[in-house]
Every structure is written in structure tokens, then in C-alpha cells.
Amino acid sequence: VAGNFSYDGTNGPSHWGKEHKMCLGKYQSPIDIEEKDVTTMTFPELQFSGIEGSHKAYMTNNGHTVMIQSFDSNVPSISGGSLNGTYVFQQLHFHWGQNDNLGSEDLINNHSFSMELHVVFWKKEYDSYEEAIKRNDGLTVLGYLYQAMDEPNPIFESIVQQMPDIIGVGSNVTISDNNVLKKLVAPDIASAQNYFTYSGSLTTPPCLEIVQWIDFVKPQHISHEQLAAFRSIQSTDGTNLTHNFRPVQPLDGRTVYRNIAGVES
Numbered sequence: 001v002a003g004n005f006s007y008d009g010t011n012g013p014s015h016w017g018k019e020h021k022m023c024l025g026k027y028q029s030p031i032d033i034e035e036k037d038v039t040t041m042t043f044p045e046l047q048f049s050g051i052e053g054s055h056k057a058y059m060t061n062n063g064h065t066v067m068i069q070s071f072d073s074n075v076p077s078i079s080g081g082s083l084n085g086t087y088v089f090q091q092l093h094f095h096w097g098q099n100d101n102l103g104s105e106d107l108i109n110n111h112s113f114s115m116e117l118h119v120v121f122w123k124k125e126y127d128s129y130e131e132a133i134k135r136n137d138g139l140t141v142l143g144y145l146y147q148a149m150d151e152p153n154p155i156f157e158s159i160v161q162q163m164p165d166i167i168g169v170g171s172n173v174t175i176s177d178n179n180v181l182k183k184l185v186a187p188d189i190a191s192a193q194n195y196f197t198y199s200g201s202l203t204t205p206p207c208l209e210i211v212q213w214i215d216f217v218k219p220q221h222i223s224h225e226q227l228a229a230f231r232s233i234q235s236t237d238g239t240n241l242t243h244n245f246r247p248v249q250p251l252d253g254r255t256v257y258r259n260i261a262g263v264e265s
């Protein structure tokens with residue numbers, strides 16, 4: 001069962017392929033992005049809609065990560081960029097490491113960042129997330145990198161403050177800050193067009209190869225203390241979820257593009 005995977009031991013990443021053959025596929029994520037090897041490209045503008053304004057959101061400990069979902073009628077979506085069509089927000093979640101020197105899933109020039117945020121979207125044309133994951137262009141995930149520093153990042157305030165409420169696997173809490181989604185997802189306008197993009201997979205079983213990855217180049221920050229709160233939640237195997245990143249997978253001939261924003265007319 002997908003629910004049984006973990007990040008160590010006999011259910012760890014090197015064993016996922018036994019039950020989930022796709023985890024052994026050729027177009028897996030994460031990858032190491034080597035800047036010297038990327039192909040520059042000018043894609044149409046990546047567009048965000050339904051991000052401004054507030055969203056009622058709640059967060060869950062699903063045993064593998066801290067996940068945030070929303071049932072608000074104001075549903076975020078994205079289009080443009082390297083995408084063909086409109087993609088609708090499903091959920092966001094985080095990946096982190098046992099210390100501040102690692103934790104991101106994708107690496108840049110073999111450098112790990114301390115944490116990575118994934119914002120998962122499904123292709124609207126397929127009517128639902130469940131249908132979309134059956135299609136090879138079903139999902140797109142936005143990746144945001146965070147480097148640990150001394151200074152706290154105010155966008156994580158409510159999440160960190162409410163983390164004690166989701167220590168147990170399966171527990172959830174309504175997030176007190178109705179702007180949390182907007183703060184996490186809306187990248188500042190200058191950085192939103194500065195991204196790497198490539199075709200890959202879910203980074204967790206069943207590792208479906210259906211994801212257009214869009215990784216923003218410019219890292220943001222989080223404090224050491226804020227990051228420590230993420231490591232305090234429990235995992236499916238009963239221990240603290242101290243780390244939840246998959247090691248990088250072979251690129252195997254795939255092209256990674258970097259968007260170079262065109263001159264506005």
C-alpha cells in the first residue's frame with residue numbers, strides 16, 4: 001500500500017520499487033538540476049488566478065508530511081508558462097531533512113536546500129484529481145526552496161504555532177491565518193517567471209510519471225527554529241518525521257529548461 005512507504009529501512013526509498021514498479025521508471029523525480037546543462041527558453045507568462053484574497057485552509061499530518069488543503073470557493077489555478085491548459089489547486093505540502101544542510105528534493109548544482117514546498121495542481125480538463133492522475137499530463141507541481149537562517153519567516157508563523165495540534169498521524173487543524181495560502185503560493189511578481197521546468201514524477205509512491213515540475217530559482221528563507229517544528233510531528237512508523245525527502249534520480253537524457261522572461265511589450 002502507498003500508505004506504508006517511509007524514508008528509512010525496509011520501507012525506504014530504495015525499496016519503493018518492489019510494490020510500485022513505476023518508482024523504478026526512467027522519468028523520476030527529484031533530480032539534480034545542473035545550471036550548466038539547462039536549456040534556456042522563453043515561455044509565455046506563467047499566470048496565477050484565485051490566489052489573491054483569503055482562503056479557509058486546514059493542515060493535516062498525513063504521516064508523510066504536513067499537508068495544507070482548502071475547501072474555499074476561491075480556488076487557485078495556474079496556466080501559461082510551459083503548461084498546456086489550466087491546472088487547479090489540490091494541496092500543498094513540505095519536504096525537509098534531519099538537519100538544516102539538507103531536506104529539499106530537487107537539488108541545484110548538487111546543492112540541497114533546507115526545505116522544499118510543493119504546490120500540487122491537476123489539469124482542469126480532466127474534471128477531477130482522481131481522473132487527472134490517470135493521464136500523463138495530469139499534474140503540475142510548483143516547487144519553492146527555503147534556506148534555513150536565523151531570521152524567522154512570517155509566512156510560517158501560523159503553521160509553526162499550530163504544529164502542536166497535528167503531532168499525531170491523521171490529526172488536522174483549521175489554520176488561523178486565512179492568508180496562509182496566498183502567502184505561500186503567490187511568489188513575488190519578479191520571481192514568478194524565474195523557474196526551471198522539466199517532466200518527471202511524483203516523489204512518493206506510486207511515483208507516477210505525470211508531473212510537469214516548475215521549480216522557482218530564487219530561494220526564500222525559514223528560521224532554524226521554525227524548521228525544527230516540522231521535525232516534531234510523528235510519522236507512520238511511530239517515530240518523529242525527522243526527514244521526508246527522496247534522493248535524486250537519474251535525469252536519463254531529459255531536458256531541463258530555464259525560463260528567461262521575455263521583454264514586456
Ligand code: 1SD
Pocket residue numbers: 064093118120141201202203204
Ligand atoms: O508526496 C506527494 C504526495 O503526498 C502527494 O501529494 C502526491 C500528489 O498527490 O505528490 C507527491 S509530490 O510528488 O508532490 N512530492
Ligand code: ZN
Pocket residue numbers: 093094095118203
Ligand atoms: Zn512533494
